[in-house]
Amino acid sequence: MRESHDPRRKKSRFRNSLLSRYIIIICIALVLIPLLIPLSLSASWLVSRLVFPATPNEVTPALPYYGSGMTLEEMWHNEALSLNGKSAEEIDTRLKELKAKYPEAAMFWVDAEGTTHVRLPERSDIPSKWTPEDAVDYMKKAVSGEPFTVVAFIGGDEESTGQGFMSFELSREYMKHSTGGSGRDTRFYGFFMFLMFAFFILLSYLFFRDIRKRLLRLESAMTWTGPNGLPVKIPMGRPDEIGRLEQAFNHMIDELDYSRRREHEEEELRKNLIGNLSHDLRTPLTVLGGQLYSFRKEPLSEQGRQSLALMESKIEDLGGLIDHLLDYNLLTSGRYALTLAEHDVLRIVRMSAAAWYPLWEKAGIEADIELPEEEPLMWTIDEQGFRRVLDNLFQNLVRHAGTGGYVGIRLERRHGKAALVIADRGPGLAAGSPAKGAGLGLTIVDLLLREMGLVREAESPPTEGGTKIYIYPS
Known part of the structure; x- marks a missing residue:
């Protein structure tokens, strides 16, 4: 089949191919995967709310976010710097303003004499009068502890201002983003992600399962034969690579069926031709035989008698060939009448060999017949058909192996069975002897033996x- 170069057909084939379909599945997966994460989170939150509705006691309000530690520390130091040179009242006022801005924070300030001024809120753990040891101990505890603590010297420099220090404390939970809720919103996230990926795995499985199913169906069609001895045509599927393979398979079945019908028609024509030709030739041969018989009554010279004998011999051979053609035609068409029954094969062989003995003696062929006398060899055969087989084999031996001057008939074991052996000392199979099976006579032998359930094998022993x-x- 010639490959098409039509761009439209190539485009259609690619669109309908298995490769394009699988590429579409991969592309869908790559496009949708970025959407799966937010969809899974949303679905998880929704299902969590539906399955586990929150009670008023379980609802946790969202905490305010005051910024990171670096941001708060920078803010507090800037405020301390801005209060440089301010009075105690002004510092108190500013801290109260900052408390309003950061209501969850705790603030206080201590002047240069160690006196604690405003406490926001009021706290008993803050001493009213600070010693240097108290200040050092407080600062040591504030480093990397809970709550988050920032201590800044008012004016920005302890030595230059001498105005004391101010402290800012805030629980670290206010320094994190909070979504609120009961913490159950994403418990189904992994489940929904699993469902999404399982969906793509299912698509791939169905894709390859369909391919396997179609290939197994095609394999079954190739191995199963119908009543006509040919594989059965398979229904056409999608127009992809497997579909084109199915189309080619069905086309092959059509070609085989057409060839089978042509062969049958030619065989019938050949049989009819052989039958008609055999009958048409027999009439002129009969006339020629009668004329030659009349010539024998006429006075002829020695050379004329020899020529007449040669013509009679050739006419006899031609008559035998016509008989072979008729037998072959009847055997191949299944119209050769055989009556199968159990017969003693050894008795039939002895009778045929006795009939051929004078011809062997005339041709200088020594007959060596070694058949057992004690018990018969019973085969289910047609007696006349088996005689015809023996006659053809003996005639073939005289014509093509007579130079060996020997014919041996005996029984041997062949593949565990008793076998009739007809041996000669002629050229053998290696010399291209017709004993190989060539010729119409041996073809008729094989057809007759097959009808009687027998097998013929020929070989040339290298030593003998x-x-x-x-x-x-068989």
Whole structure:
């Protein structure tokens, strides 16, 4: 089949191909995966709310966010710097303003004499009068502890201002973003992500399962034969690579069926031709035979008698060939009448060999017949058909292996069975002897043996020479 170069057909084939379909599945996965995460989070939150509704006692209000530690520390130091040179009242006022801005924070300030001024809120753990040891101990505890603590010297420099220090304390939970709720919003996130990926795995499984199913169906169609001895046509599927393979398979079945019908028609034509030709030739041969018989009554010279004998011999051979053609035609068309029954094969062989003995003696062929006398060899055969087989084999031996001057008939074991052996000392199979099976006579032998359930095998032993023909039940 010639490959098409039509761009439209190539485009259609790619669109309908298995490769394009699988590429579409991969592309869908790559496009949708970025959307799966927010969708899964949303679905998880919704299902969590539906399955586990929050009670008023379980609802945790969202905490305010005051910024990171670096931001708060920078803010507090800037405020301390801005209060440089301010009076105690002004410092108190500013801290109260900052408390309003950061209501969850705790603030206080201590002047240069160690006196604590405003406490926001009021706290008993803050001493009213600070010693240097108290200040050092407080600052040591405030480092990396809870709550988050920032201590800044008012004016920005302890030595230059001498105005004391101010402290800012805030629980670290206010320094984190909070979504509120009961913490159950994302408990189904992994489940929904699993469902999404399982969906793509299912698509891939269905894709390859469909391919496997179609290939197994095609394999079954190739191995199963219908009543006509040919594989059965398979229904067409999608127009992809497997579909085109199915189309090619069905086309092959059509071609085989067409060839089978053509062969049958030609065989019938050949059989009719052989039958008609055989009948048409027999009439002129009969006339020629009668004329030659009349010539024998006429006075002829020695050379004329020899020529007449040669013509009679050739006419007889031609008559035998016509008989072979008729038998072959009847055997191949299944119209050769055989009556199968149990017969003693050894008795039939002895009778045929006795009939051929004068011809062997005339041709200088020594007959060596070694058949057991004690018990018969019973085969289910047609007696006349088996005689015809023996006659054809003996005639073939005289014509093509007569130079060996020997014919041997005996029984041997062949593949565990008793086999009739007809041996000669002629050229053998290696010399291209027709004993190989060539010729119409041996073809008729094989057809007759097949109808009687027998097998013929021929071989040339390298040590003995000549040809051995084995006949035994199949």
